[in-house]
Amino acid sequence: MNDVEDGPAPPSFEAEYALESPLKCPHCQETIKTLQALRLARTRVNFISLLPRRGYVVVCPACHSILSAELGGVLTRAV
Numbered sequence: 001m002n003d004v005e006d007g008p009a010p011p012s013f014e015a016e017y018a019l020e021s022p023l024k025c026p027h028c029q030e031t032i033k034t035l036q037a038l039r040l041a042r043t044r045v046n047f048i049s050l051l052p053r054r055g056y057v058v059v060c061p062a063c064h065s066i067l068s069a070e071l072g073g074v075l076t077r078a079v
């Protein structure tokens with residue numbers, strides 16, 4: 001069963017990563033074996049900001065809630 005579709009398009013992910021062992025998503029309680037990474041594009045910024053222009057969020061493939069994760073080194077690389 002699909003939930004209410006309130007977005008303009010289904011979430012499209014940039015990459016998918018396999019978990020070494022299945023984890024339970026804290027949001028939807030699904031047991032997940034992969035994580036999806038989506039691109040973040042900076043749209044507004046304070047001109048003195050040192051934050052990178054781009055980043056990634058890692059989400060649950062079942063409910064698309066944002067999960068905390070790191071992709072070795074990629075997250076902090078400024079363009």
Ligand SMILES: [Zn+2]
Nearest residue numbers: 025028060063
């Ligand atoms: Zn989930």
